[in-house]
Amino acid sequence: MTAVLTEAEPASAAASQQQRRRRSFGALAVLPLLAFTAIAFGVPALAMFNGAFTVKDEATGVTSYTMANLTGSLHGAYLTALVGSVKLSVISAAIGTVFGLLLAQAVVTSRFRAVREAVLTASGVLANFGGVPLAFAFVATLGNSGVVTQHLGLEDKGWNLYSFWGLVIVYLYFLIPLMVLTITPALEGLRVQWREAAQNNGATAFQYWRHVALPVLLPSLLGGFVLLFGSAFAAYATAAAMVGSAVPLVTLQIADALGGNVLVGQEHVALALSLDMVVVAGLVMAVYLPLQRRSTRWLA
Template structure:
């Protein structure tokens, strides 16, 4: 009984700050406000609108950005994690990298955007140094574009991948490699038939986590690119802060509900992958 009572604050927190907002979005997304009488009625206009025009492009832009950054971060983070664990002085190096990753994975928003603007922006320190000292530019690269935004996202997604995947790499038992060697398996065969299948679920799960993190990011994109790059989080902010169009807040809530659905599907897949991972690594 006492154990059950200990879970009450957690479930109360989930209900108030997760389930209740989702329920409000699910209701308000199907509401419409008359621009003349300001009367609210039930309508699917907002749901229909987010699948067309600029809002459709915003969803596609967010999905494209999230998918690219998630895959790149997964590859780079996995390579970095493997290198750390294989280093001869791995204990000290691992401690330093994990500490730095813990800081960098939580360093985002406006400070991160400002740091990149001050470094490789149009008038950034590195940009000016390359132009004044070496006489070269950034080769047409613009920080205020989809490519530049993806580079900024890698800054905190790669450390997040390192933190997520290192426990899975450490769970690979040395006895598996020894058994494979004793049976005459090559390094490729070990990773093809033993290590790879065991690591695939946690790698996929971590990639899904990176995707959800990039898909929901807002402050960094807002400070860096404004509305020049089509992203659904920026469209939601514009709709909710609109003082001109009556009922635009319902459209913003419909966009947010669409994000909840996308992230919910991703996290459901992540949970399924995690269950398979625990079965292998238990």
């Protein structure tokens, strides 16, 4: 017995040493990625943070630290743009969450595999379709001289694509497919036994969704909403190409401040606005990650 234990101890020690070597090699393999992340994201973030709190005296060229840039970014037209971006993101994300859930449920319950694959493939493409091409497509279709606008006489009925609600409709074009991709795995994780148990106890379809399915899906729904909010909040090219300054958005204000289109010498205020966006995005991610972990536990 003692001989067996004596032989087992060196084998266990060798296995432990081999495991430590694998972990060391794994850590070394991650170093290039960490270095790239530090350079690509860390350096710009530090430059933005430093610029948001500095001001340069044009007469003397002396640079000093101040809170004036951050204070200015939360007043006047800058605050209006920040609130406008939050409002646009909340409304478009809420609508995208509802319609994305309905479409994903139709896909999951469909008996036709080809329909399911086609919708998911199209969602993967459309979720990444944005910017100037998307703006041009909507202008050509629903703009003042668009094909659908002229054919249906929408302009006489008060339709205006270059407005807040027009921008919401454009954003939904890529937010709804994004929600479909996000919520489909959660819908597939719903157990068939849960529905059968609810039916055996006399529950209707509404009661099943009200008391079983939606509480389980709630973390995933909120996580999807947060993801859609972040995507809409950071969008720039589509709004810039379609509405310009007609709708106040923080991303457009940052571009105007950096380019000096409205006021000259507002570059540091633009960096302060960027810092405001980072804070909002950080709060969004702080909500999204715990919800995602909780959803994974429920549907695992």
